[in-house]
Amino acid sequence: MLGGIGVSSGAAVGALLAEDISGSATYAGLGSTFQVLGAALVAIPIAQVTAARGRRPGLALGYALAAVGAAGILVAAVLRSFPLLLVSSFLFGGAVASNSQTRYAAADLAAPQRRGRDIGVVVWATTVGSVLGPNLVGPGEPVARALGLPVLAGPFVFSLLGAVAAVGVLLVLLRPDPLLESRRREPATHDGGAGAAAVAPVLQGSVLRGLRVVGADPVARLGLLTLALGHVVMVSVMVMTPLHMSHGAAALEVIGLVISIHVLGMFAFSPLVGAAVDRVGARAVALVGAGVLSAATLLAAASPVGQxxxxxxxxxxxxxxxSCTLVSGSTLLTGAVPVAERPGAQGAADVVMGLAAAAGGALAGVVVDRASFHVLALLALGVAVTVGLLAGLTRSGRVSAPPA
Known part of the structure; x- marks a missing residue:
């Protein structure tokens, strides 16, 4: 919840702040792009720390970097430094990386027949903070004025506070560490011959190794592609929506409300999505997600400038x-790899997901500047259809068995 406040408080105005500091709509998407890129690359040290020390320090690392990034964004807004804004946005992506990894913490101790539901519940918990965050755009204005900051920087004050609070909650309350406990419960192996003592499996945090593990398994590979392509569709359209609305003279409060409704769709129904994954299978839910994304991009393409x-x-x-692609893709991936390989494989999936979305976000600004928001939405439609084709053509079988 606190991480959701941290991420979404700034998301509603990130493109507007980047456009204001850079002076060009062409670069409006770069702030969000660097945030997404940061989320992708910060996932690498998070995976390494997680494998070495557990979920708790790994997740805390991402939120701590995000706090530093939020503070840097505030300084960049005051100094009107676009390079500092980009570097700080990169660090701020650590909150996105940790938010993303929390769903895997849910899966560490989940029974296979309830893995989708448990992932969905933790994703749902982000709803409160993520829906509240964009609505702090309005209150952010008087806060910014009181602190002597530019108006558009106000929401990032809440981002800073949310990230710091998330670190504190993790360090104090996430006990026992779910990944280390899952490792302890994993059937022991023998190392060194018949007389050797049984040892718990060694956790692997290498993202490159994780990528090889995912690539070798068709179920895990489908999960990664579902995550990455679904994320590209969402990020590319979402980051340009505030710009599309502001060019039609929509008020900041209205833009914040629309982003809140979007975030509500992302998280509020994830327990139902998780239950559907457990009941009908992750591949079927991925197909549904592709259909919903296709409808979304068509509606976005038909929308006039403004509200x-x-x-x-x-x-x-x-x-x-x-939400459908996130929960189904995460379930496919987690169910296909053993506990020892999960930190690296999950880290690899989030790196690929983030890098793909970063590329989509960067191109989104160029497409909107050179063509239009409507063309961007139609290009995103093509990616959504690709998700459906992959899910439909991959014979992966059912990852989660129905509840007994």
Whole structure:
């Protein structure tokens, strides 16, 4: 919840702040792109720390880097330094990386027949903070003025506070460490011959090794592609929505409300999505997610500049479709790899997911500047259809068995 506040408080105005400091709509998406890129690359040290010391220090590392990034964004806004904004946005992506990894903490001790539900519940917990965050755009204005900051920097004050609080909650309350406990419960192996003592499996934190593990298994590979492509669709359309609305003179409060509705679609229904994964299988839910994302991008493509009911509906469905691909892809990936390989494999998946979305976010600004938001939405439609084709053509079988 606290991590959700940290990420989404700034998300509603990130593109606007980047455009204001850089002076060009072409670079408006770069702040969000560097944040997504940071989320991807910060996942590497998180995976390494997680494998060596457990989920608790790994997740805390991401939020700590995000706190430093949020403070840097505030300084960049005051100094009007675009390079500092980009570097700070990169560090701020640590909150996204840790938010993403929390779903795997849910899966560490989950029974296979309830893995989708447990992932969905933890994703759902992000709802409160993520929906509240964009609505802090309005209160952020008087806070910014009181602190002598530019108005658009105000929401990042809440981002800083949310990240710091998330670190404190993790260090104090996440006990026992779920990954280390899962490792302890894993059937012991013998190392060194018949007389050797049984040892718990060694956790692997190498992202390159994890990528090889995922690539060798068709189920894990489908999970990674579902995560990455679904994330590309969501990020590329979402980061340009505030710009699309502001160019039609929509108020900041209205933009914040629309982003909140989008975030509601992302997280609020994830327990139901997880239950569906457990009941009908992750591949079927990935197919549904692709269909919902396709409908969302079509609605976005048909929306006029500014505020409209069509855009609100499209952004809600964009979040819901992303939820389907996130929970189903995570379940496919986690169920296909053994406990010892999970830190590296999960880290690799989040790196690929983040890098793909970073590329999508960077291209989104260029597409909107050179063509239009509507063209961007239609390009995203093509990616959504690809997700459906992959899920439909991959014969992966059922990862999660129905509850007994």
């Amino acid at each position: 409209s009911a069509t855009l609100v509906a499209g952004l809600f469905l964009l979040g819901l479709g992303w």
